[in-house]
Amino acid sequence: MKKLFASLALLASPLLALAATPNLVVNGSFEDNLLANGQWKNFSSLNGWTSVGAGIELRNNIAGSAFDGLNYVELDTTKNSSMFQTIATTAGQSYNFSFAYANRPGTPVSTNGLDWTVDGGTTWTALAALPAATGNHNWTPFSTSFVAGSSTRIGFRATGSSDTLGSSLDKVSLTAAVPEPETYALMLAGLGALGFVARRRKRQQA
Incomplete structure (x- = not known):
């Protein structure tokens, strides 16, 4: 789980950093x-x-x-x-x-x-x-x-x-x-995929 959160942070950080230039x-x-x-x-x-x-x-x-x-x-x-x-x-x-x-x-x-x-x-x-x-x-x-x-x-x-x-x-x-819109789309897709995996693991552990 810690690795998953670390991956989420790595994907989110470029979005946060580039929100303001x-x-x-x-x-x-x-x-x-x-x-x-x-x-x-x-x-x-x-x-x-x-x-x-x-x-x-x-x-x-x-x-x-x-x-x-x-x-x-x-x-x-x-x-x-x-x-x-x-x-x-x-x-x-x-x-x-x-x-x-x-x-x-x-x-x-x-x-x-x-x-x-x-x-x-x-x-x-x-x-x-x-x-x-x-x-x-x-x-x-x-x-x-x-x-x-x-x-x-x-x-x-x-x-x-x-x-x-x-x-x-x-x-x-x-x-x-800032990255092209396609780059943002890929990062958001990655965040979505990781979020889905996190929810699935949480249900399996419940």
């Missing part, structure tokens, strides 16, 4: 630094994020509004720069990486541009170019999946004209990928 990114929506409404400021780093170059520009409802929460960032501060965060991951595990980006309102397409990386900058991937933004931010969500190593260094860099006006970034997320 927390965001592993620290300060993914850039809310840890307080700014007044309509304020912006350049930081050498933000909680969870390390800047390389000219720092990170944080904004609160100025030249657009946030996709999530109050704040968002721009990486063309006094010139183009980049930022990184290293996250502990499980080697061989699939992860989902997502964020939202937008062109700065009232600027030409050429001044905007943003690249991302999940290998610390060994490989950079350019985001699809967006049309010129004439009003508020036209945020575009982006997501991708990848297989991680024992740690993952995510990063972003500005790539448009280095003129203090660039693309915006918000709601960065890294989560462990």
